[in-house]
Amino acid sequence: MSYLLLTLLLLPLVGSGLLFFWKNASSKYIALAFALAQMFLAFYMLGSFDFNPTVDAPLQYEITYPWSSYIKSSLNFGIDGMSMLMVLLTNILVPLIVLSSYNESKGYPNSFYALILLMQFGLLGVFTSLDGLLFYIFWEITLIPIWLIAGIWGQEDKRIKFTTKFFVYTFVGSLFMLIGLIYVYNHAASFALTDLYNANLNINEQNVIFWFIFFAFAVKLPVFPFHTWQPDTYTYSPTQGSMLLSGIMLKMAVYGVLRYLLPITPLAIGGISGEIVIILSVIGIIYGALIAMISTDSKRLIAFSSLSHVGLIVAGIFASAVVTMRTGLTFEGGQGAMIQSFAHGINVVGLFYCADILYKRFKTRDIRKMGGLAKVAPKFAILFMIILLGATGVPLTNGFIGEFILLKSVYTYNHLMAVLAGLTIILCAAYMLRFYGKAMFGKGDDSVLATTKDVSNVEFTVLASLSVFVIVLGVYPQPVIEMVTSSVSFIYSSMIN
Amino acid sequence: MGVLIVLFLTAILVLFSGVFEKGKYARYIGIAGLIVGLYVSFLPECEFFAQYRSMYEYGDNAQLFTKISIVATSLLFFLGGFAFSNHRSHQSELYALMLFALCGGVVLFGFQNLVTLFLGIEILSIPLYVMAGANKTDLRSTEASMKYFLMGAFATGFLLFGVALVYGSAGSFDLYTIHDFAINNPKNLMLIMGAILMLCALAFKVSLAPFHMWSPDVYQGSPSLITAFMASVVKIAGFFALFKLMTIAFNGIAGDWINILGVFIILTLLLANVMGLVQTNAKRMLAYSSVSHAGYIALIFFGINNFSTYILGYYLFAYSLATVGVFISLLWVEKIKKETSFTAFNGLGKREPVLAVVSTVSMLSMAGIPLTAGFIGKLGIFNQAIGGHYEFLVLIAVLGSALSIAYYLRLIIAMFFYKEDNFNTTEKASITYNIVSVVIILALVSMGIVPDLFAKIFGL
Numbered sequence: 009m010s011y012l013l014l015t016l017l018l019l020p021l022v023g024s025g026l027l028f029f030w031k032n033a034s035s036k037y038i039a040l041a042f043a044l045a046q047m048f049l050a051f052y053m054l055g056s057f058d059f060n061p062t063v064d065a066p067l068q069y070e071i072t073y074p075w076s077s078y079i080k081s082s083l084n085f086g087i088d089g090m091s092m093l094m095v096l097l098t099n100i101l102v103p104l105i106v107l108s109s110y111n112e113s114k115g116y117p118n119s120f121y122a123l124i125l126l127m128q129f130g131l132l133g134v135f136t137s138l139d140g141l142l143f144y145i146f147w148e149i150t151l152i153p154i155w156l157i158a159g160i161w162g163q164e165d166k167r168i169k170f171t172t173k174f175f176v177y178t179f180v181g182s183l184f185m186l187i188g189l190i191y192v193y194n195h196a197a198s199f200a201l202t203d204l205y206n207a208n209l210n211i212n213e214q215n216v217i218f219w220f221i222f223f224a225f226a227v228k229l230p231v232f233p234f235h236t237w238q239p240d241t242y243t244y245s246p247t248q249g250s251m252l253l254s255g256i257m258l259k260m261a262v263y264g265v266l267r268y269l270l271p272i273t274p275l276a277i278g279g280i281s282g283e284i285v286i287i288l289s290v291i292g293i294i295y296g297a298l299i300a301m302i303s304t305d306s307k308r309l310i311a312f313s314s315l316s317h318v319g320l321i322v323a324g325i326f327a328s329a330v331v332t333m334r335t336g337l338t339f340e341g342g343q344g345a346m347i348q349s350f351a352h353g354i355n356v357v358g359l360f361y362c363a364d365i366l367y368k369r370f371k372t373r374d375i376r377k378m379g380g381l382a383k384v385a386p387k388f389a390i391l392f393m394i395i396l397l398g399a400t401g402v403p404l405t406n407g408f409i410g411e412f413i414l415l416k417s418v419y420t421y422n423h424l425m426a427v428l429a430g431l432t433i434i435l436c437a438a439y440m441l442r443f444y445g446k447a448m449f450g451k452g453d454d455s456v457l458a459t460t461k462d463v464s465n466v467e468f469t470v471l472a473s474l475s476v477f478v479i480v481l482g483v484y485p486q487p488v489i490e491m492v493t494s495s496v497s498f499i500y501s502s503m504i505n
Numbered sequence: 506m507g508v509l510i511v512l513f514l515t516a517i518l519v520l521f522s523g524v525f526e527k528g529k530y531a532r533y534i535g536i537a538g539l540i541v542g543l544y545v546s547f548l549p550e551c552e553f554f555a556q557y558r559s560m561y562e563y564g565d566n567a568q569l570f571t572k573i574s575i576v577a578t579s580l581l582f583f584l585g586g587f588a589f590s591n592h593r594s595h596q597s598e599l600y601a602l603m604l605f606a607l608c609g610g611v612v613l614f615g616f617q618n619l620v621t622l623f624l625g626i627e628i629l630s631i632p633l634y635v636m637a638g639a640n641k642t643d644l645r646s647t648e649a650s651m652k653y654f655l656m657g658a659f660a661t662g663f664l665l666f667g668v669a670l671v672y673g674s675a676g677s678f679d680l681y682t683i684h685d686f687a688i689n690n691p692k693n694l695m696l697i698m699g700a701i702l703m704l705c706a707l708a709f710k711v712s713l714a715p716f717h718m719w720s721p722d723v724y725q726g727s728p729s730l731i732t733a734f735m736a737s738v739v740k741i742a743g744f745f746a747l748f749k750l751m752t753i754a755f756n757g758i759a760g761d762w763i764n765i766l767g768v769f770i771i772l773t774l775l776l777a778n779v780m781g782l783v784q785t786n787a788k789r790m791l792a793y794s795s796v797s798h799a800g801y802i803a804l805i806f807f808g809i810n811n812f813s814t815y816i817l818g819y820y821l822f823a824y825s826l827a828t829v830g831v832f833i834s835l836l837w838v839e840k841i842k843k844e845t846s847f848t849a850f851n852g853l854g855k856r857e858p859v860l861a862v863v864s865t866v867s868m869l870s871m872a873g874i875p876l877t878a879g880f881i882g883k884l885g886i887f888n889q890a891i892g893g894h895y896e897f898l899v900l901i902a903v904l905g906s907a908l909s910i911a912y913y914l915r916l917i918i919a920m921f922f923y924k925e926d927n928f929n930t931t932e933k934a935s936i937t938y939n940i941v942s943v944v945i946i947l948a949l950v951s952m953g954i955v956p957d958l959f960a961k962i963f964g965l
Contacts, residue, residue: 075956078812078815079881079884079885079888148875148876149876151874156921159921159922160921168918168922168923172914172918176907176910179872179874179906180910184903186884187899190884190891194888194891
């Protein structure tokens with residue numbers, strides 16, 4: 009029984025409950041206090057985290073508590089390298105997301121922050137649960153707060169249509185996952201992770217179950233034909249909603265693919281299903297990048313760029329999995345996916361915040377109507393550039409190492425696919441620089457620029473914190489790689505057994 | 506049997522209380538009686554009643570379902586306050602009729618005999634025909650009453666014909682004698698016909714498609730509190746009767762009726778959910794939602810195992826709580842605005858947060874979102890059907906759920922996302938409403954977090 013992990017899980021829930029009833033102006037400070045406490049707790053846990061655990065005890069801070077007598081599922085939480093990285097990501101980003109909203113006056117601020125903390129609770133539950141049903145429950149818990157955030161504080165009237173679409177899409181995906189998990193449960197006789205791994209499904213069953221479970225992840229990631237909710241929802245959510253969705257919530261699916269899909273349905277992945285997923289994600293990479301090239305709406309551009317980057321993550325995971333099933337253990341795809349997830353979280357949150365800052369200055373999301381901001385806002389120009397380079401994956405930024413490992417993994421699977429997937433980096437450079445060029449240089453509207461100020465303290469703090477992560481992880485990614493290696497290799501090797 | 510007597514006496518008392526003070530105390534007498542009834546339902550059955558065991562037995566399952574339906578009825582009684590304020594002079598009669606209908610339900614929970622089954626169904630239904638028409642000045646209400654009565658009469662016809670055929674073949678009304686006969690004569694055509702006719706009759710009562718046509722109109726026309734009663738208590742009673750009848754008496758010939766039931770389920774889930782999507786009236790939407798839930802609940806007949814009765818009880822209780830939960834805000838909006846279209850709910854989240862939250866939680870529970878009781882219920886039912894290799898039906902159910910979430914969201918969106926308009930009164934919902942709301946939220950959420958709580962509370 010680890011009280012540390014229990015505190016980590018319950019603290020945001022307590023904060024959220026408190027904030028729902030805290031109807032006064034200081035609710036934002038309370039929210040930040042909880043988020044920061046949570047961040048320090050995560051770093052404290054990192055301090056006592058064992059980076060090279062023994063094979064028989066890879067999980068740390070484990071909690072087990074019986075839950076129900078007639079559903080064979082237990083409250084089982086624990087942390088290994090993958091979980092630790094995702095817990096860190098969540099707890100680093102949530103304080104920044106809370107902070108990023110400080111300059112805005114929102115209606116019902118207490119509910120807004122309460123929902124963000126509730127979301128954090130759900131996310132941490134997803135990343136630490138070691139039980140299929142528990143995973144599903146937390147997976148669904150995250151949906152409600154983000155839906156309310158997007159729906160109530162969204163930007164335009166269209167938000168209602170798009171948030172409904174988002175909810176229905178993800179809910180349907182999740183239901184299919186539930187059916188898949190129940191099917192496996194019926195063979196494994198328990199929802200415990202190890203039992204699910206050893207469910208002994210034959211190849212036909214695995215092929216079906218694979219698509220059932222993958223559907224939920226594919227919607228949330230999103231993988232190419234399941235993405236139609238994503239650009240609209242990212243665009244019309246409030247900035248904090250987009251940050252939560254793309255920065256953290258998307259990673260639930262990456263995590264889920266590694267933790268649940270690979271070990272439960274290895275035969276399906278070794279067969280045709282795995283190949284189909286790789287092809288879909290490569291299509292997504294190119295499709296997303298091409299749409300981003302012609303997007304003029306800043307948030308839409310980031311949304312499609314995210315689609316493209318996520319495609320590479322998925323392609324990398326499955327390329328390694330397919331190679332593992334056919335010729336022997338390679339787990340670098342999973343490694344790259346986790347590292348890239350962390351980096352992508354930092355970068356995309358930064359990009360959305362930059363888009364938000366631009367929106368506040370120019371009162372438009374149309375990048376063709378922006379221009380010349382670099383002259384009057386030099387600090388912003390530098391920070392924006394750093395984050396943008398991180399997103400593009402320039403060497404010595406955090407985006408590089410992950411993309412490199414992922415591309416290498418796709419290369420071992422198929423050279424042509426690697427060439428196509430590699431387009432993401434080239435195209436990304438093209439559209440990101442176009443975005444930056446339009447917004448920051450060129451001739452802007454002088455009347456707007458005359459009254460425009462450089463970043464405020466709050467904005468500076470958020471962007472500078474993110475930039476620090478971009479550079480530090482770019483120069484020295486070793487700790488992150490070490491953190492995930494043992495757990496990722498465990499997952500890929502359990503595919504072969 | 507003790508419960509039955511308590512409830513019956515309460516009903517009589519409530520009925521006669523109308524003589525004094527225009528039935529002002531009817532509700533309180535009813536609540537007191539229900540609480541006594543609930544207490545009695547936990548006691549073991551008195552030995553004196555053992556002699557009636559061939560007709561009615563208050564066994565474990567009967568106990569569970571009696572408790573559930575008494576709880577659901579009590580919640581409605583607590584809400585009764587202004588729900589009936591339009592017809593003040595008839596309050597006591599309506600409360601009494603509700604209690605009589607509940608008695609019918611309790612008879613159904615313990616039936617051992619097709620005669621008791623028939624009696625139970627009629628005692629349950631006849632008060633409902635009257636209650637559906639309680640808004641005497643409203644044409645819709647009259648129409649509802651008429652429609653319900655005619656359809657109910659048809660269903661009774663089916664039922665009686667079925668009973669006659671079964672009696673003709675098995676030579677007995679007794680459930681277990683029929684059970685033995687069915688096992689020994691699985692090819693007896695008359696018995697099979699009887700079983701199918703009875704299935705259809707009860708499908709009318711629980712509104713499984715294609716016998717659901719009456720329900721949207723009846724649900725919409727009846728006074729809202731009565732609609733809530735139909736959607737909760739009547740559904741509990743109807744389903745348990747169906748479950749007991751089909752799984753005990755006709756278990757031996759399950760192969761002959763289960764496919765028909767499967768077709769009913771598929772029709773129900775698709776029709777009801779698609780129709781639910783196009784509604785513009787919240788009450789009508791809830792009627793279709795209720796029909797679709799009949800489809801989910803009927804999955805209980807597929808892949809039956811030792812837990813089936815427990816899951817059925819769990820699902821029905823969760824569903825009844827959720828139904829009452831949604832109807833709380835519906836009752837309130839109907840009172841203020843005299844209508845129940847979706848737009849009437851705009852801005853309720855700001856005006857009456859507690860009522861809006863209870864409706865939201867209830868609808869999330871109906872949709873089967875985790876941390877609510879409805880999720881555990883759905884999980885149980887899906888798990889059982891998948892265990893019995895009826896994956897196809899579960900897929901249809903998932904499709905139905907996917908459609909259903911869209912119309913539940915519409916109401917939630919109206920309450921929280923749209924700005925308040927024309928609430929032309931400053932009246933706040935009464936404290937009872939808020940208390941019942943909080944109780945329902947707590948019950949739904951705690952049953953969702955601690956699934957075993959249900960078993961502990963109801964003493965299983």
